[in-house]
Every structure is written in structure tokens, then in C-alpha cells.
Amino acid sequence: MKTQGQGQSKRKQLHHPLSPHSNPFDILTEEIVCNILDHLHDDPFATKSFSLTCKSFYFIESRHRRILKPLRPDLLPRTFHRYPFVSHLDLSLCPRVDDPTLNDLSSTWKATLRSINLSRSRFFTNAGLSSLFINCSGLVEVDLCNATHLTDLAASAIAEAKNLERLSLARCKLITDMGIGCIAVGCRKLKSLCLKWCLRVGDLGVQLIALKCKQIRSLDLSYLPITEKCLKSVIRLQHLEDLILEGCHGIDDDGLSTLEQSQSCKSLKMLNLSNCQNVTHTGLSALINGTEQLQQIILAYGSSVSQKILKVTSDLAKCLLTYSKLQSIKLDGCIITWSGIKAMASLDAPFKELSFSKCLGLTDDGLSFLVQSQKDLRKLDITCCRKITYNSIDSVTSSCTSLTSLRMESCSLVPKEAFVLIGERCPFLEELDVTDNEIDDEGLKSISRCSKLSILKLGICSNISDEGLAKFGSCCPLLKELDLYRSIAISDAGIAAIADGCPALEMINIAYNDKITDNSLISLSKCRMLKALEIRGCLGVSSIGLSAIAVGCKQLTVLDIKKCFNIHDNGMLLLAQFSQNLKQINLSYCSVTDVGLVALASLSRLQNMTILHLAGLTPNGLAAALLACRALTKVKLHASFRPLLSQSILGHMEAHGCVFHWRHKAFQKEMDPKGWKLHFGRSSSEVP
């Protein structure tokens, strides 16, 4: 909006010498209009409105457009003529992209296409890929994730893309060393390659990649059956910066120790050895020997053998001593020892990010000792560190005053007083996760001083009430994400305060809160940026509230109204009319019937539906809705519908790329079927 304003002001200045009858837009040069267009990518409707202004704008916009993210592939041919200069094509919303489509688009955008995303698409084969890569020789980036049907033939088609720099083949499980060998020989300019979950790719393929593609910067080899044999070649890559070896169980200490000490990857900046259960500090030190640039190291969920882990942390810290540029260590799920913490504290590297999520041995003393010297720490994750108490929070907040992110879900021993400290001492916080904690209104009021806060998670914080929320809402206008899942003490007043104070709100979760009524939704309808709304199990919400949301929040893309028994077809009708951006909806247990569902089917972007236990739903209504919904990619249905729907309908849907998930879940009457008793606060779950 702002940029459009600028354009208008320019136009006004230029307007004076002209007669009032001429088209005021004619004065704008194409260059200026293009400049305006460059700034219009925030709002998806902006460019649409722009091109509908006049013929010349339409023409300019169609020539200007570089990025295209079509909703449905069957509409793609119409865009061929309109947008001749598309260079980035994102087909992630098109579940069905077949070979003819690929043929057509590759011959249309032969010269311009640089990047294509096929990660969510199916039904194309190596033939289509072959024509794509032969025609569009300028392709630089290709995302073929999840193409589980692609074989080595497709890989040999990819090898035609001589200019390819970024390639993702994650989960292409049929591609073998042979295919990777073709890519290695063909795509010599590769800089980034993701082979995660390509289970048939082994040492030979990776070795050839490392031998032939010398430009590689980033290499993701997660979960491959590889050993140190290929690492010998990989660490010789002169430009390698990111190396991800997550879950490579074939890599072990013995193998890593055979790596030549002289040959090391000097450029390496990030190393991820998560889930490598056979690697301890000895293997790590062999691998990172000589990598002076190392900035980030991720060792989450290492060896499950506790004996090994105990050694890791103390010795590991020692082997990190020389890496002065180290900024980030993630030790999620490891066992931390006192000696390890001490050794880590003695590292002179100023950490920016530390992650101890689910670390068993992390104590107050350890954490306090460690953070003493870390004045520059920005991000700290102590999720589920259940030994942490007030003392830790005290020392963390007093030392690390520039924290921007603090995640401390389920730190159950931290008392409510500690949260006051966070608000007082960490004014730069942008993200705070205090899910399942003792925080109360006093704490929340204190946290409202963190005016930059954009993500706040208060799920299962039963001590929070409207009072705290009201204070918070008035102070944190930048809030984008708020989680109030099962924070049962809040009601409409609190939500209203948030809606008033946080116009940037994009995502809110107020599931399973009894006191929430339509009024909350009516106030939330003021948040025009709202994209995701979850009101599961809010019994006080009806179609009226939902209608207000539908009318007010045009950007809404994800909606979860499961178990809102009072939402009827009327709500759906308005939703169908206004929420044209809706992509995902969960309608389970609602009082919606065939009428509502068929109405919803008119939403052209709706891709994902969960429809379990809709009392008023008949097989015919369901079939009609399914057939009308052209963009559907995933539908969750109760298994009882399976025999009732005609096979031809299911076949038709599946041919269009829709996947059905049949569920056998029994009907649940209660809100808390698993007996978590979350409604009764945390006292009952706090048994030591």
C-alpha cells in the first residue's frame, strides 16, 4: 500500500502539465510502473488489483511478472500467453503435473525459466523431465522433493541441466548411485544438493558427486547409507560450507579416524551430525579438524549409549576449543554433565545460539555457569529441561540481556516469579515459548515490556487470565503468533484486547477454551492479516462468529473448527463466499451438512479437508462436494464412507492428485478423551 502511495505521489507531480482529460496513468513510464510492481509482493491481491486497473497496467504487469505460483495446472496454458517472462515457477499447489504440462511449459518459457518447484507434484515421469531440462537449459534451481516415483532415468534427464546450481532430491527413494552418477557428470555447476532420504544412494554416488561437482556449497546427505569412504572425497570440496549428515548410521568413529588429517574442509561453516549414533567426540574432532570457519554445529540426539554421551560433552567441548568463530551449538536430547558444561564455558567463542532441548543432565548450576560469560547469546532453547528452577532463569536473564528467543516449554520447576525477571531484563525478546509453565498475569504483564515480541506461546498456562492478556495486548503491537491452547482462564475480553492491540496478528490458537464465544471471533475479525485460526472445541462459538471472521479476515488460509458443535451450514456459506484464500479446513464433529460442504467446494484454493464425524453428511453430498472441489490434494474421511462412495469418484479424484486418508477413529463425545485433565490446571500433573 505504501509503495502504491509513492507511485501516486509521483504521478501527481507529473500530472500538472497535462490536460485533465488524458489518462492520468499514461504519464507513468513503464519503468516507474515496474518499480511499483517490484514492491507489491506482500499482498497477493495487490498485483491482481493492479493489473485490473487498465489495459496498459495489465500489459505491463504481465510483462513484469517473473514469479508464478499457479493454483491449478489446468489453468496453466492460459498463463502461457499472458506471462511470457516467467522465470520462477512454483507448482507446489498443483498436485497433478503430467508430462504434457511439463512439455508445454518448458516450450513456452524455454528461454526465461530459471527455477521450478515440483516438490508437491506427481504424475510426471522422466519423459516430461527430459523435455523440461532439454528445453530450459537456463534452469538453475530445481526442487524435486518427494518424487518417490522417479527412477534413474529421471536422474539421467536431470543430468541434461548443465547450468543447474541447486537441486533437491529429498525422498527420491528409487534413485540409485547410477542416477546420481549421471547428475554428477551432467550438472557440474551444482552448488547445493539435497539427497536426504535417497536411500539407494551410497558411497559411490556421493563420492562421484564430490569428485565432479567442485562448486558444491551445501550438501545434505541425511539418512543415506554412506560411510567414511565418500566423506574422504566430500571434505576435499574446496567451497563446502554446509554439511548435513543427519542420521547417517554408517558413519562411525573408526571410519572417521581414517580420514586424512591433512585433508580437511577449510570452508565448512555448518555441520549437522544429529542422530549419528555411532559418532562421538573422537569422530567429530577427526571430521572438523582444520575447519577454522566453523560457525554452527548440531549434535542433537547423538549416541543413545549414555556412557558414550557422558564422554561426549566434556571431551567434545575440548575438541571445540580451537574454533573461535563458533556461534551455535545444538545439543538437543543429549546428556549434559557438569564437566561438559564447565568445558563448554571455558570456550572463548561468543555463542549466539545454544540449544539444550530435552537435555537430561542440565542443572541450574550448569546453565548458570555456562551463561555467565555469554553476554551475546541471542537464542536459548531449554525446552523440557525439568531440573531448571528460578536460579537458572535469574542468571540467564541477568547475563544474556540481548536474548531474542527463549524457548522453555515445560520447565515445570520454574516458579511464576521467574517470568517477571524475563520481562524486566530481556527487552529484545522476539520469541517466547512458555507453554505448560507456571506463568501468571504478573509474569505476562512484565513480559509485555518486550515490545518486539512477535511469537508468544502460552498454551496450557492456566494461570493466565484476561487481565494479563489485556496488558500484553496493549503493549505488543508486533505480535504475529499467539498460542492460547487450553489456557482455560481466558475469555472474550482478553481476546478482544489482543485483537485491538495486535493488528499484525497472523496466527492464533484458542482451542479448548470454554469461555470463548462469538464475541472473541467478532473482535478477531479486525485482524486483517489473520491467516490461521484454530478454535477447536470452543463450544461457545457459532456460525455467527465464524461469519464475522470470514468477512473480516480475507487472508485466512488455515481454519480448524473441529468440535465446534454450534457451527452450522450458515457459517460455511459465508466462508465459501469470502474466504477465497482458504487452503485447509478441519470440520470434524461440526454441525455442517451436505449443504455447507457443497458450498465450501466453491473455494477454488481449498486443498486440504478433514471431515470426520459430520452428523449431517451423506455419501451423495460428500461426493458432490469432492467432485466440485477441483484443487483438493488431501482429504481425511471416516473409513465408513469408503464403501459408500463410488469407486469411479475416488478414482477420478485420485487421478487429479487427491490423496484420501481413511480414518477409523471412533466418535468422541468428551473434550478430553484421553483424561489428561488439562482443564484442572497443572497441579495434578505435577506429581514428582
Added chain:
Amino acid sequence: MDLKDKVPQHASFTQHQQKWEDPSILDYSRRVESPFLAFNQTHTSQIKVPVQHGVVNELVQASKVQDWDPSAMLDNLSFLEQKIHQLQDLVHLIIGRKGQVLGRPDELAVQQQQLVTADLTSIIVQLISTAGSLLPSGKHTLSAATPSLEQSGQFGGVVFPSAQGLNDGFQPPNAGGCRVSGLPNSVDISRKHGNEQNHIIEEHELKDEEDVEEGESLIPGTYEILQLEKEEILAPHTHFCTICGKGFKRDANLRMHMRGHGDEYKTPGALAKPNKESGSEPTIIKRYSCPYTGCKRNKDHKKFQPLKTILCVKNHYKRTHCDKSYICSRCNTKKFSVIADLKTHEKHCGKDKWLCSCGTTFSRKDKLFGHIALFQGHTPAIPLEEAKAPAGPSDQGDSNQAANKVGSMNFNFSSNVSSESEVQSSMDIKGNVDDPACYFSPLSFDTCNFGGFHEFPRPPFDDSESSLAFLLSGSCNYPQKSGED
């Protein structure tokens, strides 16, 4: 005594039969050529032999391993009893047929006779081996026999003794076995059995020699250079009998042949390897030159590299200067001028599924990747049918098994069969498929192999057919035998 009389009589019916007694008959190529052996049983026997060899070894080993076990002994005794009964039946059979056979000295009768003899042999061998395992002290005699079995590598050591044992009035085959393995060429004989044409082995040896010779650096002038003419090189035989003119590929075979020309050739001196005596004297090293001018192996070439042996010369000349007339029947593309090369290729043809874009095939994936890493622009070639069977060349190592499947499905003893005979065996089956007895007989071996061998040296059923009968190599005739039963 009946037997003693009979066997020589029949043996004299044909030339072949004579040879059977003569060690030189085991020059297999000749036997195949002889019209008499156009019978397909020759092939069958070739296939089965290695298996049975394995069986025999297993048997011996089993008995070696056995400790003093009364129950096992009882088993063995009852087995012996059974065998002796069978032996009796057989002898009766022979007596009963004597007149008839004498009256009709035709091929059929000969074969029947051979069959009976074969069965006889097998039973005797079993008897002896079982009897040996009865006594703790017997182990020694057995183990004394065992090396001859194992060393000879094939059944040759067993065949002979049993055959001669028959002639000599049931001499213990052990002794015979030792004697045969003591012969200078016994190893040769047995090795040849695996092959239809014995020159395969010759040329394999050759190839090795030529390879070894590559690195040799003799100072010029320190050796004598010989150059054979083209015709000489391409001649099929190099050793000719001075009496009858018959040609041989090996001198040893010629010497064996010479024995048939008179007693003077049977002396140890005449039979001994001539080179051995001269080995003590300092001889001038001989090297060979290729007659093809311009060839690096030609003595006139600037960087002349001599060939080490005549065999090297032969192979070199054929490979380098002759047409490649042998075409692989599987891929129809690869051509060879040396038949051994073809055989070697056929062993792997089709198994080399790791293919480079340049057309080179590799039997191992890492070799292909090494090749691709080395050459610019070469890339792995993805076979088109791979799309249909994506599981295809993904896993290493299982390729051989897959390729062997055909063979093992029919015979179930691929591990024991040498790969050369595998090709033959598959052809064999086609030839014999109309004869059910012949077709199934290999399967009965199979059951033999797996059927509780450690308790019983042989399953009680099917003995006469599946036992060592076929040890008499070409002389036993399966179709006929089963017809009699």
C-alpha cells in the same frame, strides 16, 4: 569270476572301451569326437560329476569327523547289509544277461553292461567307505584315500580304481585310487573332465603366462629368439605321433598315446617329462618372436618385447593378427579370436550390468564409478528396462546369483558345478527333455545331497541310480538304465 571274464570282453568291443581302461582315454576331447559318445549321457555325466565329487568328499569328511558312535555304527552296518544285497542282485543280473550279451555284441548291450558295471562300482565304493567308517582304525585307511580324492580334484581317482578293481577281482579301490593319483598326469586328466574341449584349460594357462611375461625385462642377446611361421602357429596340433601320425596339443598326451604302440614306451623314462632331465643343465633361455612384421612382438621391432612360450605366441598371434571369428552367442556383439577368451566372456556376459555411456561394461559397480571418475564426459548408462524393474541394478553382489538362477533351478547344485559346464548343462537339458528319467535324475541327486547325509551315507532309496554309478563318466547311460528299472 564271471565278472572278471566279462568285463574285458566287453571292454574289447569298441575302441572306446579300450580307452576306458587306458588312462589316456580321459583325454576328453577325443571321446567326444568318437561317434559312440554321441549319446547325451556324456554331458550329463559332466555335470553331475562335480556334485558327486562333493558328495564323496562330504561322505569321507563326515566319516572322519564321526567319533565312535554305536548307533551310527548300527546304521552303517544295516546300510552295508543293504548294499551287499544290492550287489548280489546285480551280480545275478549280470549272470542272467551274460549269454544274451555275448550273443548280441552291439552297442546296446555294451551300454547295459556298462551300467551294471557302474552300479557295481558305486556300491563297492560305498561299501568300502562305509566299512571304513565302522572301525576307528579304519579312519586311517580312509584318510589315506582321501587325499587322492581331493588332490585329484575330480572323480578320476575313484573311477579308475573301481574299474580296475573290477578287472582285478575286486581289489580295494583305495589302493587303486592311490595308484592313479600317483600317475604323473592324473591331475591333468581330472581337470580335463570339466571341459568338453581340453584346450580351454591349455589356453587359460597360456593367457596367464602371457600376462606374467608382460613385466619381464631380459637383456637383449642373453636369450635365443625363435620365430614360428604363421602356419605352424595356427596348426591345431603341435605334437605328432611318429608311428601313426596322430596329432596332440600336449606332449604329455602324446606320451600317453605312445604307450599304446608298444612296451618300450611304457618305461618311466619314456613317460617322464623330457624337460625335467635337461633342467639341471644350464640352457639358453628361449624367447619367441611373432612372425608378423611391424608387430611389437616381432624381433625386428625397435622396442621388441619377446614372447615367453609357444603358447604365448599362439594366443598373441590369434588375438592380434587373426580375425575374431568367435561371436558370443548371448550378446551377439563381442567377438574373439581365441575360444578361451570367448568362454571367459560368456561366463560374465549379461552379468556385466554396470554400463558406461562409452559402452564399456563392468561386473562391479565400484569399477564403473572408478572408470567414470577417471574419464571426462563418461556417465553411467541407465538401461531403459530399468524403469520397469526399478529394483534392478541397485544392490551389489546379487547379480551372480540371479544369473545363475537358471542353472540352479534345474540342477540345484550350482555351487559345485564349474561354470563352464553350466552352459553345457543348460543345453543338455534341452536335448534330453523328452526323456523323463534323464531329466529327473539330477534332481534325485539333489535329494541325495540334502537328505540327512550325516546319518546315512546315502538315502536308502534310489541307490542304484543315484550312487556313484555315473562316476564311470561317459560309460554309464542313464536313459537306458532307468528304462531297465
